[in-house]
Amino acid sequence: MxxxxxxxxxxxxxxxxxxxxxxxxxxxxxxxxxxxxxxxxxxxxxxxxxxxxxxxxxxxxxxxxxxxxxxxxxxxxxxxxxxxxxxxxxxxxxxxxxxxxxxxxxxxxxxxxxxxxxxxxxxxxxxxxxxxxxxxxxxxxxxxxxxxxxxxxxxxxxxxxxxxxxxxxxxxxxxxxxxRGEAQLADWPGTWKGYSVPGVPAPVKALPAVFARDRLDIGTRELLPLIAPAVAQVPGGTRVLDLACGNGILGLLALAERDDIEVDFSDVSSQSVASVRRNLAQCRWEHRATTVHSDGIDGGAGQYQLILLNPPFHEGGVVGDHIALRLFQEAARHLAPQGRVLIVGNRHLGYHRTLQRFFARISQQAASPRFVIFEASL
Missing domain, CATH: 3.40.50.150 (Vaccinia Virus protein VP39)
Structure with missing residues (x-):
């Protein structure tokens, strides 16, 4: 240290x-x-x-x-x-x-x-x-x-x-x-903003500290088509993790695909966790989910068959892959033996190299000029 x-x-x-x-x-x-x-x-x-x-x-x-x-x-x-x-x-x-x-x-x-x-x-x-x-x-x-x-x-x-x-x-x-000024939160329209996504029964909304709360993040957009086939392959009763979940859109889509799975949502931002709780309540899926305010994966979380991850690459004013590297390591530690991690990242960050430190098998699932999606397993 x-x-x-x-x-x-x-x-x-x-x-x-x-x-x-x-x-x-x-x-x-x-x-x-x-x-x-x-x-x-x-x-x-x-x-x-x-x-x-x-x-x-x-x-x-x-x-x-x-x-x-x-x-x-x-x-x-x-x-x-x-x-x-x-x-x-x-x-x-x-x-x-x-x-x-x-x-x-x-x-x-x-x-x-x-x-x-x-x-x-x-x-x-x-x-x-x-x-x-x-x-x-x-x-x-x-x-x-x-x-x-x-x-x-x-x-x-x-x-x-x-x-x-x-x-x-x-x-x-x-x-x-x-x-002190006169402006109050109670009458401020900027508290909640969001958007609708096909398959999710209610608009996905979030508080102001949440990344891309009023539009679908373009990296997440690349990952969405792969959610359904990934969720279709997991056994019934599976626990899925939406890691660094933001407003929870990835985990919400997983819940929409199967009614026999549960999803854990984890994020470093308490406003993200509050937003996910709101979205789960609006979809009436609270009983199928757990939310955790944590910098990464809680140590007692156990293992997951599927982890969904769009890792942040900035912390305050610092830009880089240091957060992603730690999340990759934690995902590997909490991945079930036959489990998989779906990861989307900016092409220039070179995740195909850094993922090799933690996973035995890495395959490219999709790509665009700016983003690449990988599947990683132990």
């Missing part, structure tokens, strides 16, 4: 980033440094309630540990990173486990410290949610790296909260200081 030292005005933290190789990826950036500095200036000796929203790897939650912050995040990575990084810093108060959008915290909070997401619609959702938990005189500090701020972010802030000031940029990072 490689760790590095984050130094800020009132102390220092030893932090590591799960999944990082060598020293290539740090567990914090300049936006975390700016947010910590501004938060501590405003808190001083105050005793108000503090909330951290979408901390990445624990830098904000641990940096503000003296104020006993609550933390809520979409990603399951935070829980793993926070526990590990708290152990590396035993001299600071141990933080409470982070909450997710499946069980969000109740307000009011006097200070909310938030990482600005890359998606404009998720930012709009977050700001409206914050309005519902921010105290009357409370303050929101929202920060991010300038190159990762979503398009139209100025308009998104203006439409939801009252911007008090935009702090000077530092190390290519920006912090916005806001007060």
């Amino acid at each position: 490689t760790s590095a030292l984050l130094e800020f005005d009132s102390g220092e933290l030893t932090l590591f980033r799960p999944g990082a190789v060598g020293d290539s990826l740090r567990a914090w950036d300049a936006a975390d440094e700016l947010l910590l500095g501004e938060a501590q200036l405003r808190l001083g000796r105050a005793s108000g309630r503090v909330l951290v929203v979408d901390d990445h790897f624990g830098a904000l939650t641990l940096g503000l540990a003296d104020y006993a912050p609550r933390s809520v995040a979409d990603s399951a990575v935070l829980a793993v990173a926070l526990k590990a990084n708290a152990a590396l810093n035993p001299d600071i108060p141990e933080p409470a486990p982070p909450l997710t959008w499946l069980t969000p915290p109740d307000g009011p909070f006097d200070l909310v410290v938030m990482r600005i997401p890359r998606q404009a619609e998720y930012l709009g959702w977050l700001l409206r949610w914050v309005n519902g938990v921010l105290a009357d005189e409370g303050c929101l500090l929202a920060g991010g790296m300038i190159k990762h701020l979503p398009d139209r972010s100025v308009g998104v802030f203006a439409g939801a909260v009252t911007t008090e000031t935009v702090l000077p940029a530092r190390k290519k990072a920006r912090v916005v200081v806001c007060r």
